[in-house]
Amino acid sequence: MEDTNTLTRKDREKLQRKQEIMKAAALLFSQKGFNHTTLEEIAVKAEFGIGTIYNYFQSKEEIFKSIIDNTFDRSYEILSQCVNDTPSLVEFFKVYTRKVFEFYADNKEELIILVSFYTAIGEGPSNLRRDAFSAKDCKLDELLKQKIKEGIKNKEIRKINPEYLYIFYHGLLFPYIANLVYLGKLNKPEINQHINFILDVIFNGILVR
């Protein structure tokens, strides 16, 4: 997220327009997918002329990229905050799981776009690959893996493969939330139960003892 304080009025206005366009596009992308959303629709929704869009973005693809990029940045911020603010891994899981749920409950479109981007190979802009974001992706990965390793070192959790737990946890969390969004069941009141359920199963397993 760029720092709006250091910008001139002109630049601030430009940034704001960019964000308006991205917001309009994000909503449409999440509803109809990248390929089935036309630039005209974006222009109408953003209340600009088609040509104007091209003063802010070089292509339709760039709008998509910017949205993903933005979502990445905000996700990273959430993660790094949680990593830094929690004294233990257990606490981290509790806080982070909740934060992620809450963030995407408020930003459903972005979750859908993100998941769609991750899973829908070849959909989205033709030559946009997850690689494009791998740098940021890696940073995020590393942060989480590091936290897991610390948890193991501190004997908070059992000695399991941190790499696998990372895949397990992140591969679980986002699809789980996405599923709720698709089913229209990501409602505030129920969120707590889902969070508790996930944490309970991850922490304690399902077996009777």
Added chain:
Amino acid sequence: MEDTNTLTRKDREKLQRKQEIMKAAALLFSQKGFNHTTLEEIAVKAEFGIGTIYNYFQSKEEIFKSIIDNTFDRSYEILSQCVNDTPSLVEFFKVYTRKVFEFYADNKEELIILVSFYTAIGEGPSNLRRDAFSAKDCKLDELLKQKIKEGIKNKEIRKINPEYLYIFYHGLLFPYIANLVYLGKLNKPEINQHINFILDVIFNGILVR
């Protein structure tokens, strides 16, 4: 899957050609996505003329549907077999998790298409929605939920929300495998470790005791 034994030679050949086309299309769809795959590419890959494709399928969309449908049917078969063949829920999780891993290790394209179909809202054929398969989906859901409920009744696992566990497990399994496919890490030798890891965490949780 149709029974090839009862068919005439002609029908068998026709079915085989259909499957050749579906296979070619599945590979391309999984690599480039539905929208970025042209009929000409499918025709070339399947070694047919463009027009020939239309002797077997009414539209590009129908090819896609047939692939999904086929994958659904085979997934259902795996699930129902596992449900019936296992005496306990724990045993079921063990066998089914392995079977799913193995099946999609051999059918990576289908997994990618399936996940993409589930997650990529608006991508794929414009007016094809998950609803189209909801009947089959429901049958599959019910089978699994029933097995979970039995496991709870038999006190194999703790008294947790079966609905949530269903979302948890299926929402975990497929993205987990898909992720490995994307990363090119779904290799036979490593599969066992992933299976064991997943079962271990689900059964026992991650906490030290």
Added chain:
Amino acid sequence: MEDTNTLTRKDREKLQRKQEIMKAAALLFSQKGFNHTTLEEIAVKAEFGIGTIYNYFQSKEEIFKSIIDNTFDRSYEILSQCVNDTPSLVEFFKVYTRKVFEFYADNKEELIILVSFYTAIGEGPSNLRRDAFSAKDCKLDELLKQKIKEGIKNKEIRKINPEYLYIFYHGLLFPYIANLVYLGKLNKPEINQHINFILDVIFNGILVR
């Protein structure tokens, strides 16, 4: 019309098949037009395989031509018979008008195809022009014009431009009947009234005297 008596059994059968195909095609052409009728539809209606059609006709266009040609021949036969069998022009108009009405009441498809062929420039086979039949057309024209001239010479009718009367009469008769066909009003009982009306107006005009 070929003489079936002089043909071998084989040739007779071949001719019969040709006519079956032409009949099927004529019905479809009259209902859906040349361009919107597919060879498959013709094949199905004629109860032959698609390929078989090509043993009897070189192309779709040739089927169309044959139908027109056949209709021309039969029309010519009617005209020449009427010309020869009637002692006066007035009698000729009476008999011929009735014969034409009756013929096309029984062969509505052919009338529609014929009128459509005459009027719908560029519809029908792309490079088929009325010129293709101008030889036959001319013969027909000449016969009628000759009869008109005789009528004028014999002072049956006033001294008017025979060429114009020809355009007037033929340009009137066929569209008049075609119109009734389109409106679904070419029913046997009403035919007489239409015939009488046409003859009355042509003979006597509409003015009160």
Added chain:
Amino acid sequence: MEDTNTLTRKDREKLQRKQEIMKAAALLFSQKGFNHTTLEEIAVKAEFGIGTIYNYFQSKEEIFKSIIDNTFDRSYEILSQCVNDTPSLVEFFKVYTRKVFEFYADNKEELIILVSFYTAIGEGPSNLRRDAFSAKDCKLDELLKQKIKEGIKNKEIRKINPEYLYIFYHGLLFPYIANLVYLGKLNKPEINQHINFILDVIFNGILVR
């Protein structure tokens, strides 16, 4: 026909472009028929890009419809003017016959398209039927039939079936002119003779008295 006076410059230009496209299309349709005219040909003739056509018309069919519609409107205007401006049926026939000849001498393409549309069942856009214009058609019919009835009431013409005379006259006039167009004989100098001939025959019949 829209009133160009009340339009903004932009709208006027847009209307003009529409008419340029319609004019180009009308020429091509009249030469090659609807089905054998490609959009590319229309675009080239109209000196636009293919895509541009679609800024003015939703489909090829809509261009066709617009042409027909326009011709209908102008024909109606001519008819209603003649109906209103003439004191008697005889006068009406004289004036209207001339006006129609003159109008279509200047708008040959439109006559061909119109006649082709009326007669060529199934040609033209597949799902466009004469019914689509029946409302306008009926209005036109009624106007003419009413005028005929008045003529009978006023004893200008003999007591004949007005419905039949309507079919007779309109079923005669348009094919007659069309025929001249097809033969390339609708030249200004000769027009008068044709008009006089038609009126003479309709008024007085052909019989010697």
Added chain:
DNA sequence: AATGAATGAGCGTTCATTCAT
């Protein structure tokens, strides 16, 4: 002779991008 699966040129239509105003 009869068949119908295979073929691919050809068409209508879409839409991201450009550019003159």
Added chain:
DNA sequence: GATGAATGAACGCTCATTCAT
């Protein structure tokens, strides 16, 4: 900077014709 008309490459699909059986 803002606009939207103009553009044309690209695609899905059709169907007359061929040809191996």
